[in-house]
Amino acid sequence: MNKSILTLLCSVVxxxxxxGTKPKLGVINGQLKSCPDTPNCVSTLANNKEQRVQAIxxxxxxxxxxxxxxxxxxxxxxxxIKDVREDYILIEFTSTFFRFIDDVxxxxxxxxxxxxxxHFRSASRLGHSDLGVNRKRFEQISAEFxxx
Numbered sequence: 001m002n003k004s005i006l007t008l009l010c011s012v013v014x015x016x017x018x019x020g021t022k023p024k025l026g027v028i029n030g031q032l033k034s035c036p037d038t039p040n041c042v043s044t045l046a047n048n049k050e051q052r053v054q055a056i057x058x059x060x061x062x063x064x065x066x067x068x069x070x071x072x073x074x075x076x077x078x079x080x081i082k083d084v085r086e087d088y089i090l091i092e093f094t095s096t097f098f099r100f101i102d103d104v105x106x107x108x109x110x111x112x113x114x115x116x117x118x119h120f121r122s123a124s125r126l127g128h129s130d131l132g133v134n135r136k137r138f139e140q141i142s143a144e145f146x147x148x
Contacts, residue, residue, distance in 0.1 A: 056120065070084070102124050
């Protein structure tokens with residue numbers, strides 16, 4: 001009986017410990033936080049070509065782009081919208097089994113006219129590799145923007 005309780009307690013600690021500590025995120029001096037030197041992060045502003053993805057280009061105003069983005073994200077599994085600002089959106093995605101959290105940021109820098117550029121950063125809080133999950137998520141969201 002005691003062995004079962006100990007096993008259960010260890011399992012709970014292990015699983016809840018997988019969420020990691022939330023890093024300091026947001027837009028600082030017109031930039032999203034840099035990716036760490038691990039392959040579990042992709043960003044439109046990354047210096048490393050393996051981590052770099054192309055910004056999303058949207059024909060329309062920032063408010064329209066944000067609404068479209070939020071509509072797309074609300075259809076995705078295990079997404080929690082944490083922060084929506086005039087030029088920034090933060091979303092947390094949680095994996096099914098181990099409850100790993102990926103922090104996903106969108107930055108809408110000020111533009112003129114009817115073209116909006118959307119910068120993106122998605123990074124796992126823990127671990128080294130994410131098996132390409134963050135890149136696949138970006139590609140899925142980006143593809144939804146291209147659909148008329």
